[in-house]
Amino acid sequence: MGKPTGFMDYDRKVSRAEEPASRIKHFNEFHQHLSREEQQLQGARCMECGVPFCQSGMMLCGMASGCPLHNLVPEWNDLVYTGNWEQAYERLKKTNNFPEFTARVCPALCEAACTCGLNGEPVSTKENEYAIIENAYEKGYAAPKPPKQRTGKKVAVIGSGPSGLAAADQLNKRGHTVTVYERSDRIGGLLMYGIPNMKLEKDIVQRKVKIMEEEGVTFLTGIDVGKDIKPSQLLKEYDRIILACGASNPRDLNAPGRDAKGIYFAVDFLTANTKSLLDSNFTDGKYVETKGKNVIIIGGGDTGNDCVGTSIRHGCKSVTQIEMMPKAPDQRAEDNPWPEWPKICKTDYGQEEAIALYGHDPRIYESTVKEFIKDKNGNLKAVKIVKLKQEKDPKTGRMNMKEIPDTEQILDADIVLIAAGFLGSQKYITDAFKVELNARTNVKTEDGKYKTNADKIFVTGDMHRGQSLVVWAIREGREAAREVDESLMGYTNVSPQ
Template sequence: MGKPTGFLEIERQVSTEIEPLKRIKNFNEFHKPLSRDEQSCQGARCMDCGVPFCQNGKVIQGMVSGCPLNNLIPEWNDLIFHKNYKAALKRLLKTNNFPEFTSRVCPALCEAACTCGLNGNSVTVRENENAIIETAYASNWMQPQPPKHRIDKKIAVIGSGPSGLAAADQLNKRGYQVTVFEREDRIGGLLMYGIPNMKLEKHIIDRRVHLMEEEGVVFKTKAGIETKKQVQELYKEFDRVVLACGSKKARDIQVPGRDAKGIYFAVDYLTRITKSLLNSQLEDKDFVETKDKNVLVIGGGDTGNDCVGSAIRLGCKSVIQLEMMPEPPHERLDSNPWPEWPRVKKTDYGQNEAIAVFGNDPRLYQTTVKEFIKDDKGNIKQAIIVSLESKQVEGRRQMVPVKGSEKTLDVDVVLIAAGFIGCEDHVAKAFDVKLTPRGNVADENYQTNQNQLYVAGDMRRGQSLVVWAIREGREVARAVDEDLMGYSNL
């Protein structure tokens, strides 16, 4: 702690944003970071709190409090205050393989648990992290560091999302010969196609992938492993296999009219936009067109918000977002004390853009779809929505429809952002793995029911955060290393 009174004297300052009406004209990153001097000053706000809950990463009342990666946050906050960014980088990379990703897309569990935020504003942990890693790239400190000695063992990683990349990075550093298989045309998985460009520009991913390639990791695109024959060939060539294919099975809504044309899963909608953007700057029009259309987004959360922001950038006529649960409070309730994750209302970038463009928050709380109405060509033209209320049903509380509350909306495009319910069936069958009741791959210390096969990330734990995926990738790498070597120094 470089400045004992910093948290008393210095106000929290964050990066500025390009105003909504300007930034919606493109899919570019819209944050303008602080100068290095200003960011170093923010590091001085880290206080000598005794117990750094920011790096705790433990579950409290069903929600994680603090960083799941156990980042050494107070240490590198102090180092950037002293402008010793090189030392800060070493401390940061000890726990986080990809801070350039987490500092952009993580909801900052660390900041929610910051002691400074108990009576005031938390330390700008996420932006401090971003300043460290971006200073490192700008200063050419991020140079390839291939292992000095190679182990005569080959590891295959299936899937190149954050968990697969973290596992590959760790195992490669240990000296294994690592090959990553990705069925899409670009490396990155969820990072590449599940997160829009304005949240994570794709050259950020490519930059890291190129570095990993120079360190010895082999990447293969358009190389899905989805049949039993492919799996058997994989087992013959590699000593161990790590499954990191994500939780890709989207949760559907079963209501009358669901078969109407114009209804899409959110992840497919976002993927097609990003592909078109990268391939042709949207000129090929190979995406779901929402220009001058009424868009209905079903589901809250980050993915729902990303759909709102994307639809607005493509020029939609209107956008409405349905959320089944009640509107959260604006401030913590007494029943939700610090350092628990704050269950408060969050208005994200997409919703702020909707407010700027249309004059109102797009979210309708405690509401769901009762029926879709098709025109004579089978296209979606309307949605009947219904309000919900919380009631005790058969011994447990559920959200149930309110009689007589139905309303009809004119709709041209529907995007279902209701989350995911497990790994894809054909992948599970190809690898012959056991599943949990929730549709995830069952494991014991990351090892599946197949001796050579390990699993990590959303495929193991279910839909989660990028920071958790990186944690999973690190943990599975350690488990594989212990299996092959009898011990691990990862």
């Protein structure tokens, strides 16, 4: 422990965000990070406590407490403080294939479980992680390191999101020959098209993909496995196949008027926006135009917030988020103690921008859309929403949301974006590979395993566990890679953590 009193000597300090009025004028990342010297003082705040909940990744009351990757947080926090940046990078990379992604988009489960946060402000671990990985690129520590030997085994990974990339990276480092198939035109999956550029600039994704290519991973884009190429063909060419296609079925809202023109799934909205930005800086017009329009977003999660920020950047007239659940408390409730994940209200960048621009929080809680209202030409012109309340089902004991009579309200709406989550794997892929599904339409495996019922076929990521965080996707990819390696070699030295 470099500085025993560091958590008392230094206040928590994080990067400064560009003001909303300025950042809504562009689609770039908008944080000004601390200097190396300032960041080292933040590393000094780590207590290196005897039980580091930050790296535990345990489940408490159905929620993760600490990092699911079991990142060696106290170790590299201390190395940051002492200025041993290269060693900090080596310790960080032992458990995390892609700190350049998690340092930008992870909700920082490590910080929520930080002991310093029990009676004060947690260590700025996410910012330290960012500093470590960006310094590594700057100094050349993160340069390609191809494996010295090859095993002669070939593995195909279907899907290039964070889980597929993590599995590919681990297996390639082991010496297997890995090919990643991606149906889109760019590698990255969720990282490329599901997360807006202002949260994760796409040259950061491409930077890592280029390194993986130089280390020997082959990437093939524009190939929709199950349609463009049959699984039987892949099984002849590869020793093992990993399905990492995500939970790609968006949850719909089948209210009257659903066929109105102007209703889109959030994933399609965000994908079109980023693709148009990358292809032409929006000059091709191949995105959903929100300029001067009233936008309603159904869903209060991260994806809904991304839709808020994207709509504002295009100059929408108004933006409203409809959220079924009640507003979470601003502070931890007594029945939600540390080190559980804090179930508190989070105001993210998009909502901050809406508040700055329109003068109020865009979220309406405990409500849902009851009807989509069309004009005579079939275009969306408004939505009817209704208030909800929680009621306990006397038979099951579960809490359900019930409509409150006579609480309907009409809101002007030119565009509706449905950001209500996802419902598991896409049927054409699971049918093509003949894999069994569970009750949630995710691919079925034994508990804690990644092998499917189909011979030589494994699964990982959201396709396996359902919609989740990037950090969980990376963990799944690492664990699946270990299981695949053991099935190929009879033993494994691939680290799952």
